[in-house]
Amino acid sequence: MAVRRAHPSFSPTSRRHRDAGVCRPATRARHSRAPVAQAVLWVSMSAMAWALPVFSQAQSTQAAAAESRHRFDIPSGSLDQALGRFGRQSGESISVNAALTSGLTSPGLRGDYTAGDALRRLLSGTGLQAVRDNNGEYTLRPMPVSKVNGNVATLPAVTVLGTAESEAERLNPPMSVGSKMPLTQREIPSSVSVITQQQIQAQNATSVDDVLRYAPGVAVALANPNATSYLVRGFPITAFQLDGVPTTIPQSGSAMVADDIAMFDRVEVLRGPAGLFNGFGGDGGAINLVRKRAPSTFQASADVSVGTYADHRGQIDVGGPLNDAGTLRGRLVAMQHDQHLMQEGSWQRDQQLYGTLEADLTPTTTARIGMSYSKQSGHIMYGLPTYEDYSIVAAPRDQYIGADWDHLSAEKTNIFAGIEQKLSGGWVAKLAYNHVQSSQHFMNGVPGSYVDPVTYDGNPYSYNYKDQNTQDAVDAYASGPFMLFGRKHQLTIGANYLHQSDRSTQYFINPASGLDMWGDFFTSIFDTSVYSNDFAGGPQNDFRTVTNQYGVYGNARFNILDPLTLIVGGRATWWDNTLTPNADPYYNQFGETYSHDRAGPKITPLVGLVYDINNIYSAYASYTSIYKPQTSFFSYDGQMIKPVTGKQYEIGLKGEYFGGKLNTSVALFQIDESNRAFSDPGHQGFYIAQGRARSRGVELTASGEVLPGLTVSTGYTYVALRSLDQSVTSSTPFSFTPKHQFKLWANYQLPGQLHNWNVGGAVYATSSTYFSNGAGDTVAPGYATVDATVGYQFSKRLSASVSVTNLLDRKYFATVAGAAGNYYGNPAKVLLALHYKM
Numbered sequence: 001m002a003v004r005r006a007h008p009s010f011s012p013t014s015r016r017h018r019d020a021g022v023c024r025p026a027t028r029a030r031h032s033r034a035p036v037a038q039a040v041l042w043v044s045m046s047a048m049a050w051a052l053p054v055f056s057q058a059q060s061t062q063a064a065a066a067e068s069r070h071r072f073d074i075p076s077g078s079l080d081q082a083l084g085r086f087g088r089q090s091g092e093s094i095s096v097n098a099a100l101t102s103g104l105t106s107p108g109l110r111g112d113y114t115a116g117d118a119l120r121r122l123l124s125g126t127g128l129q130a131v132r133d134n135n136g137e138y139t140l141r142p143m144p145v146s147k148v149n150g151n152v153a154t155l156p157a158v159t160v161l162g163t164a165e166s167e168a169e170r171l172n173p174p175m176s177v178g179s180k181m182p183l184t185q186r187e188i189p190s191s192v193s194v195i196t197q198q199q200i201q202a203q204n205a206t207s208v209d210d211v212l213r214y215a216p217g218v219a220v221a222l223a224n225p226n227a228t229s230y231l232v233r234g235f236p237i238t239a240f241q242l243d244g245v246p247t248t249i250p251q252s253g254s255a256m257v258a259d260d261i262a263m264f265d266r267v268e269v270l271r272g273p274a275g276l277f278n279g280f281g282g283d284g285g286a287i288n289l290v291r292k293r294a295p296s297t298f299q300a301s302a303d304v305s306v307g308t309y310a311d312h313r314g315q316i317d318v319g320g321p322l323n324d325a326g327t328l329r330g331r332l333v334a335m336q337h338d339q340h341l342m343q344e345g346s347w348q349r350d351q352q353l354y355g356t357l358e359a360d361l362t363p364t365t366t367a368r369i370g371m372s373y374s375k376q377s378g379h380i381m382y383g384l385p386t387y388e389d390y391s392i393v394a395a396p397r398d399q400y401i402g403a404d405w406d407h408l409s410a411e412k413t414n415i416f417a418g419i420e421q422k423l424s425g426g427w428v429a430k431l432a433y434n435h436v437q438s439s440q441h442f443m444n445g446v447p448g449s450y451v452d453p454v455t456y457d458g459n460p461y462s463y464n465y466k467d468q469n470t471q472d473a474v475d476a477y478a479s480g481p482f483m484l485f486g487r488k489h490q491l492t493i494g495a496n497y498l499h500q501s502d503r504s505t506q507y508f509i510n511p512a513s514g515l516d517m518w519g520d521f522f523t524s525i526f527d528t529s530v531y532s533n534d535f536a537g538g539p540q541n542d543f544r545t546v547t548n549q550y551g552v553y554g555n556a557r558f559n560i561l562d563p564l565t566l567i568v569g570g571r572a573t574w575w576d577n578t579l580t581p582n583a584d585p586y587y588n589q590f591g592e593t594y595s596h597d598r599a600g601p602k603i604t605p606l607v608g609l610v611y612d613i614n615n616i617y618s619a620y621a622s623y624t625s626i627y628k629p630q631t632s633f634f635s636y637d638g639q640m641i642k643p644v645t646g647k648q649y650e651i652g653l654k655g656e657y658f659g660g661k662l663n664t665s666v667a668l669f670q671i672d673e674s675n676r677a678f679s680d681p682g683h684q685g686f687y688i689a690q691g692r693a694r695s696r697g698v699e700l701t702a703s704g705e706v707l708p709g710l711t712v713s714t715g716y717t718y719v720a721l722r723s724l725d726q727s728v729t730s731s732t733p734f735s736f737t738p739k740h741q742f743k744l745w746a747n748y749q750l751p752g753q754l755h756n757w758n759v760g761g762a763v764y765a766t767s768s769t770y771f772s773n774g775a776g777d778t779v780a781p782g783y784a785t786v787d788a789t790v791g792y793q794f795s796k797r798l799s800a801s802v803s804v805t806n807l808l809d810r811k812y813f814a815t816v817a818g819a820a821g822n823y824y825g826n827p828a829k830v831l832l833a834l835h836y837k838m
Helices: 031-064 079-090 115-122 164-171 197-202 208-213
Strands: 069-074 109-114 128-132 138-142 146-148 151-153 191-195 218-224 227-232 239-242 245-247 264-271 285-291 299-307 311-321 328-340 347-362 365-379 407-422 428-448 457-484 487-509 540-561 564-581 595-612 617-628 644-657 662-679 687-707 710-723 740-749 757-766 769-772 777-780 783-793 798-805 813-815 829-837
Touching (some): 069 115, 079 115, 079 164, 109 115, 115 128, 164 687, 191 662, 191 687, 191 710, 197 264, 208 218, 208 227, 208 264, 245 457, 245 487, 777 813
Antiparallel strands (some): 128 138, 218 227, 299 311, 311 328, 347 365, 365 407, 407 428, 428 457, 540 564, 617 644, 644 662, 687 710, 710 740, 740 757, 757 783, 769 777, 783 798
């Protein structure tokens, strides 16, 4: 058996990425930059300490006013929804008597107003008025409607105490991942979920991986020690958004370096093909990371946590108005997280800075700019190898296998800007720009190939990978209502552009043959002395890839009947990709040749129907298509293989209970794909576009408040995957995909005298997952884990919680990847967290 042919880390990707599929590294960052990053972090914290009294002074100035002004953005529509948004945006305590407001509409409101002025405008034409008492509570009263015997007859007064709709939007906020304009889950003809800031804090989640672990239907799998793949319905998610602006993974892979969650307010997930607003890709779905906004009123918080495995994390978040009028607002977030990992001697450090400014240039124009910087570094073990029978090596969880000099680092700088213009007739136009510059550097000694079960001999090699990636994205669109055949409809039209430049360099050393990377050399995988980090004269693979993607899109929501909405959308996309390898053969180990590929215009349609059965239930059906170039897979003749094409059919039923506090859904889906990359049986390391696959399944989800004080997020997913190409035996189309997956997270605020206490827990259960190289399967058995949390509110400002993950200390494999790259899930961990807010 030739060792390189057996190593699965060489088969899932292109010949120039023979190791990048599984050994896809952490991002490039020289160790000498660590002091600089720390200095930047401490300078920013000092800046925040200076900014805090500035914000406080602005807050005090506002509080001195008889009634402060707030920035409102409330569209016309249902009066209940308008009052709900008023309560959320103003912070006023207000509730709605459904019998009094049922069927009424509001003209909406945009701009800066006092709470009283805002209510008067929102209630215009409704026959209602709001009166504020000495306690600051509003009373909603009908206007005089008639006179009886000379006296004015009025309906009984309704005292307003708290807004059900505002609470509903906090629990299940409108989402933009399935539409450019915020929509409720019932309005979107697809399966969607949102993980709110409340849930993120209650779970003590610290990374995007932590958040998505409990997102319904999402499988989270490590692709290398510091990059993660997310799979939905059996297919990878390659469509990502930052505040709705499409971005991509360096080198068009399927794994991303997971950011800390500090700078994000919430995470939105669309399950199923998502090409309408994202362009090519997105066959598994889309993830929208929504950044924190600059608030209209002063707020500041500090979080500190300590836990087992020397886990220490600190975060500061401060923001508010920067002038008396509140037309200029800012926010600053800083975070540092240091921790040891489960293997002896391993560690990781994460740092993040984020700042944003927003300005109301005119009453109808708002501009926003911001910047973030994140850095990750660590001594992290590459995954376990497998025995010759494809079972995973039975090593203890705390044993480190690899080189003493293993190191990875990742840096990312993001600069963004946007402007929003409110137009007449309820229309709004937005222009957004996003610049991302990232680097990766990954060095490790890999216990490659399969391992002898008696001697533990494997084929080790040393690997050094560097990648520099730059992305520039622009997205512009306009959205608003229009009249047709006497009915009001909604239209969104837009265009976006994405440019990506990627430079990758790989170095390989096999200790048996000097600088030859493929020499057959076997020794114990526990012998760390065989690895070498002297890559200076070793063989290299050096190349640059430049990709451009242009697209125009449109989406119309036709109000066919009062309960029936037809959604019709489409996108035309143009794409080009240029690969430029190093001209020196010494630096072109895989024999790459210059190539330039282009496609377009390619049309990806979307058709959906939403039928409101009643005030609670909506039924929907949708169809969408898939078109995804395969830039990492090449045939033996040097040509990029044909793109993946496909389609999805989905039907479902969504429910909205308790005024929107609880949302539920059930969905049935089928996805068919063609031209999937299969390993060429006659030419190792090359591919053919011959694969066809089908995914069928059902999803059930629920999120929100099921009982007073009891908040849940839960989902069950069943996915039946099968290849439609029985004649092709060498493939890995369904690795990491469980057939059954159940997730439940719950948090309960105790009632009565115990109201300062909250208890929570989570259950994660999954069936087995596997990785196939065509000759055999590496299988990870199914497992279930339990998490628990107890919290206490000492005062309005200070709270604490103790959380335990993997409470039963279940030993399981979270990721399987064949001959190497198999990862244990985390052992039991305890974390004490303190949260203070001003």
